Amino acid sequence: MLKTALKPRWIAGLVFAIVVSGVFVLLSQWQFGRSTQPEVTVATTTEEPKPLTTVLRPGEFFPGSVADQVVTATGSYDPQKQVLVPGRLNDGATGYWIVSALAVKDAPVLTGAAASPQTWIPVARGWVADPADAAAPPSGTIELTGRLLPSEAPLTGTDAGPGRASAVSVAELINIWEISSYPGFVAAGTELAGGSDVSAAASGGETKPLNVGPQPPAEKVNWLNLFYAAEWVVFAGFALFIWWRLVKDDYRRGLEDALDEEHETAAQRLPEPDPHEPHPSEPKVQS
Template sequence: MWKTALQPRWIAGLVFAIAVSGVFVLLSQWQFGRSTQPEVPVNPATEQVQALTKTLQPGDFFRGSVADQMVEASGTYDPAKQVLVAGRLKDGKTGYWVVTAFAVTDAPVLKGAAASPKTYIPVARGWIADPADASAPPSGVIRLTGRLLPSEAPVPNAAPEPGHASAVSVAELINAWNVSSYPAFVSATAEKSGTADVGAAAGSGLEPLSIPAQPPAEKVNWLNLFYSVEWIVFAGFALFIWWRLVKDDYRRSLEDAEDHDAGGHSHDGPEPTQPNEIQQKVQP
């Protein structure tokens, strides 16, 4: 069979089958890539700054539709309510987030025995490498702009020392601060006192966080995944068809050889002369 497969036309056929299979493999990779792409891109509306008091209410459930929304609010920082959250990376270095309680002006006041006169929201003001670099928050009325993020889960079995927190967890912080709070926190991008910039980028000793909007979680598109597998099958089928054609050609060559051998013994040489023809020739 190898003699048949090594014939020029079947070598050319193999090259063609490999080329077709390669195209099918590339199509499979393309379909597989599409099967894991996010179905919805990052919503550009999240970059349009909205009022915090109109975006989220204290005591409400944090909706996924407001996650990553850029918000603004006026209020004051409480320097007595500030913690450091360890284990935060920036530019490949591990450090701390400085998180401070921000009393939101005109925020609804919650009712209840444990409710505080003001409603706060934790604000991640910036990043530091050394806890000694943590500076006090700016005083006076601050115009805050930042990204609204969901509360983190507290680290289990962790007992942070005073002035520290295991995560930016609203549940953990309100217990430490004894305040009413929004069910989220803000990553500050700008802090202004009047017209003056008093944020991390203004030389306060903190480095800006610069947290971008997060894309939606990837979902598997099963139809594209099925097409990906289908193209792989087609690639294998192209090579199978070449092998099958070579095999059929080989079998035909064997059958032709057998027919040639069988026919050669019965038809070689002149036709034998019949007896009656001989008698007619010898009669005078």
């Protein structure tokens, strides 16, 4: 069969089948890439700073529509309300986030037995590799600009230790600081005090800025595109199968033709019967 497959026409057929299969594989990859698409496009409006007090209200659920929104707020930090959150990466290195509580000016004040006289919001101000490098928050009135993010889930059954928290979890932080808080936190971008930038980006010390960008939207799977991707792979294999089947049929036809030629040659070698000789099935007549 190899001799048949090496015929020029079948070599050309194999090249054509490989080209067709390659096109089908590319179509399969294209369909597979389209099978996972973001549920929603990243909203460019989130990059336009908006006042925190107009975007989010304390004491309510965090709406997903305001996640990643760049917000502004004016307030002051309490140096006694600061924790370190371990297990945070920065350029491949593991360290800590510095999270401080900001008393938000003109924020609605909650009522109730556990409510505090002021409303606060946790602010992730920067990253440090060594806890000893974590400096106190800047004093005075701070004009904050940063990205609003939903509260993280606390790590249950984990004791982070004094001055630390397991996550940037509002539920955990309000118990540590005993405050009323917004249902989210801010990843700081800039912090201005008296017109001067006092953020981690401007300090130039061991504290590194977070530079938190908009989070990628969740992706959904398009099962129809996945089916098409698998279908193109089947077509690619089918093209090669068709070539193999045609070569096999040609090989069989060659065997049948050779066998017919042998029969014809054998028939030509048999002597022609003498017309005067009786047929073997007929009895001989005695004279």
